[in-house]
Amino acid sequence: MRAVPHPIPYQGSKRLLAPLILEHFPTQVDTLYEPFVGSAAISLAAAGRSLAATFRIGDSLAPLVDIWKRILTDPETLAADYACLWGAQQADPRAFYGEVRDAYNADGGAARLLYLLARCVKNAVRFSNAGAFNQSPDNRRLGRTPARMRRALLAAHELLRGRAQAVPGDYADAIHDATPDDLVYMDPPYQGTSGGGDSRYHRSFDRPRFVRDLGTLLDRGVPFLISLDGRTGAKTYGPALPAELGLTRVELHAGRSSQATLSGRRTETYESLYMSPTLATEGMSLRRSIHEAAPRLSGSRRRRRDMLPDV
Numbered sequence: 001m002r003a004v005p006h007p008i009p010y011q012g013s014k015r016l017l018a019p020l021i022l023e024h025f026p027t028q029v030d031t032l033y034e035p036f037v038g039s040a041a042i043s044l045a046a047a048g049r050s051l052a053a054t055f056r057i058g059d060s061l062a063p064l065v066d067i068w069k070r071i072l073t074d075p076e077t078l079a080a081d082y083a084c085l086w087g088a089q090q091a092d093p094r095a096f097y098g099e100v101r102d103a104y105n106a107d108g109g110a111a112r113l114l115y116l117l118a119r120c121v122k123n124a125v126r127f128s129n130a131g132a133f134n135q136s137p138d139n140r141r142l143g144r145t146p147a148r149m150r151r152a153l154l155a156a157h158e159l160l161r162g163r164a165q166a167v168p169g170d171y172a173d174a175i176h177d178a179t180p181d182d183l184v185y186m187d188p189p190y191q192g193t194s195g196g197g198d199s200r201y202h203r204s205f206d207r208p209r210f211v212r213d214l215g216t217l218l219d220r221g222v223p224f225l226i227s228l229d230g231r232t233g234a235k236t237y238g239p240a241l242p243a244e245l246g247l248t249r250v251e252l253h254a255g256r257s258s259q260a261t262l263s264g265r266r267t268e269t270y271e272s273l274y275m276s277p278t279l280a281t282e283g284m285s286l287r288r289s290i291h292e293a294a295p296r297l298s299g300s301r302r303r304r305r306d307m308l309p310d311v
């Protein structure tokens with residue numbers, strides 16, 4: 001059994017939640033659209049389980065999409081470029097990180113961004129008001145070794161090659177062609193972490209527009225899943241989506257809050273997953289909600305989940 005590769009270290013990745021999210025997929029998907037792709041955790045996990053025939057992934061952070069384009073077409077040269085950067089940092093890792101960050105801010109570059117993501121604090125992109133990548137290096141480590149990175153890049157290539165397309169730009173453009181035979185999975189920036197002066201994303205997120213676009217998807221009969229708000233204990237983050245949309249919300253257990261654990265408390269974190277009406281009513285989901293008793297998976301679902309462990 002093969003593990004699901006995860007080549008791009010990315011804060012906010014849905015890698016650990018992917019098995020729970022995949023439980024809510026329809027049994028047949030022509031194209032899986034992931035327009036807020038980040039590290040593509042859901043597309044990779046879905047590809048590993050053959051849950052969609054083709055994939056369209058997109059992100060408004062263009063150099064991130066460049067990483068995906070190179071993974072799809074030529075992962076070896078990306079691995080070699082990453083190895084070059086990783087090796088060149090040895091003499092003075094901190095100063096070298098600064099040089100790569102300057103070069104990235106001046107000219108972009110997929111390998112540079114991959115290196116910065118592997119080396120920066122919490123693998124988290126941060127941007128200045130002017131849009132420059134300004135996250136600091138994590139000086140306790142040098143980032144994923146070239147050998148490990150190459151293995152992950154090649155494995156992701158194997159999973160997606162010939163059946164995935166990567167497009168830079170706004171989510172609305174990326175999902176423009178989606179049909180009722182497809183599935184759109186969306187993991188937009190959380191409200192409250194991306195509006196105003198928040199530096200987690202390179203642009204702010206227009207929530208009212210997003211809600212309107214969900215209405216359009218509903219009118220077009222396109223099935224969709226959205227990861228959005230959540231809570232840690234009783235503390236919620238991000239407002240819920242409007243009830244008028246008629247979506248079904250389940251809570252997925254995302255684990256224990258490390259912040260709370262540090263202060264001696266045991267507080268669990270849950271993330272909301274919203275599903276469009278067709279997904280909810282056609283009985284295509286297992287509803288692994290915390291509100292339900294521990295589910296026993298039925299035959300086909302169990303086989304599907306057992307095929308590939310997520311690591």
Ligand SMILES: C[S@@+](CC[C@H](N)C(=O)[O-])C[C@H]1O[C@@H](n2cnc3c(N)ncnc32)[C@H](O)[C@@H]1O
Binds near residue numbers: 038
């Ligand atoms: C929460 S992250 C997605 C993480 C992803 N699910 C994963 O597993 O790694 C949100 C992503 O949306 C992108 N983004 C923000 N605004 C966007 C927009 N208007 N259109 C497309 N992508 C956008 C950000 O660059 C970021 O990569």
